[in-house]
Amino acid sequence: MIRDTIKAAQIAAMKAGDKERLQTIRLMLAKIKDRDIELRTATTQPDDDAMIIETLQKMVKQRRESIAMYESGGRPEMAAAEAAEITVIEEYLPQQMSEAETAAAIEAIKADLGASGMKDMGRVMGELKARHAATLDMSKASALVKAALAG
Structure with a gap:
């Protein structure tokens, strides 16, 4: 399951002292938890992996939009930070179709x-x-x- 992989990555990032990666993984887990809470009242429960993939795809989309805004606003350092987050998030998404x-x-x-x-x-x-x-x-x-x- 993707959820277990992300949790294991969080522990590995903590042990390695990789603060940037850990921060992004914690953001991912927080978004997933938010989505879990939203779905508590839903009549049908989606497949866990499908829900996580959808959540992570939304996170990537938001970051791509932020990159465009930062670049047009002359903030390349902020755009680079968002790009680094995308790199970490995409590690947990299935390979995208060409x-x-x-x-x-x-x-x-x-x-x-x-x-x-x-x-x-x-x-x-x-x-x-x-x-x-x-x-x-x-x-x-x-x-x-x-x-x-x-x-």
Whole structure:
């Protein structure tokens, strides 16, 4: 389980005295705990690993947005700190699909659903998320789906 791997990494970072890594791992565990608390009242409980992957993907997305803001604001040291956090977080995410693999998956879903135009964008995105959410950056996939359906 990913949760156990992250907890073991926290202990290893403490023993190694790696303060930056430990700080990021603690942030990850705090976000996961927040999500656990949110889900206490949910009627259906998602798979633990799927929930953790979704949470970590959101953390990476937030940091990428922060990097863009820091760079446009002339704060390269803050952008570098965010990039370092992304590196640690991504260690616990499954390997992401390449652009070519993503395009192939989109074409397969288009064929399966008989999608032909922009009106099918929601259906294609929904199916793409259902099949590949853990291994796909959905924000990048959205642009690829749009291009595939427009062309």
